Amino acid sequence: MPVVERTTFIAGRSPAQVLDFCLEGANFPKIFPEPVTPLGALDLDNLRISAGREFSFRHWMWGVIPATWTVVIREVGDRHFIDEMLKGPLRAFRHEHRVEAADGGTLYTDRVTYRALGGALVERLLVNAYMARIFEARHRNMVRLLR
Known part of the structure; x- marks a missing residue:
């Protein structure tokens, strides 16, 4: 399975503060670089x-x-949480969020394993670059929001 892993240093924040920020549903659309709409009775x-x-x-x-x-x-x-897609646009998607203390702040890591519908060719042509772009942007947003 392809893997995207990105680690970012977030200055001046403890691991507990960073994880707490991630666990608040209202922050999900702020972190995500593309529009997100909750469905059903979900109130972010x-x-x-x-x-x-x-x-x-x-x-x-x-x-x-x-x-x-x-x-x-x-x-x-x-120091972590894991979400997994039950239904969606991919064959499989597992996302680990991890925080670790670092001198002067926190290291925040996203590790995503996935499998595209259409297999390895679709992953190489479309999905791998898309995932890299999304998680790069997520990390930029995390740093900006947690300053």
């Missing part, structure tokens, strides 16, 4: 990420292509 302002929680949203790929996702939070710990 009242969403706290917790183990076992399932929710659905529409993500507008490249700002114009709607992709509906249903995800479940598989695990939440004091």
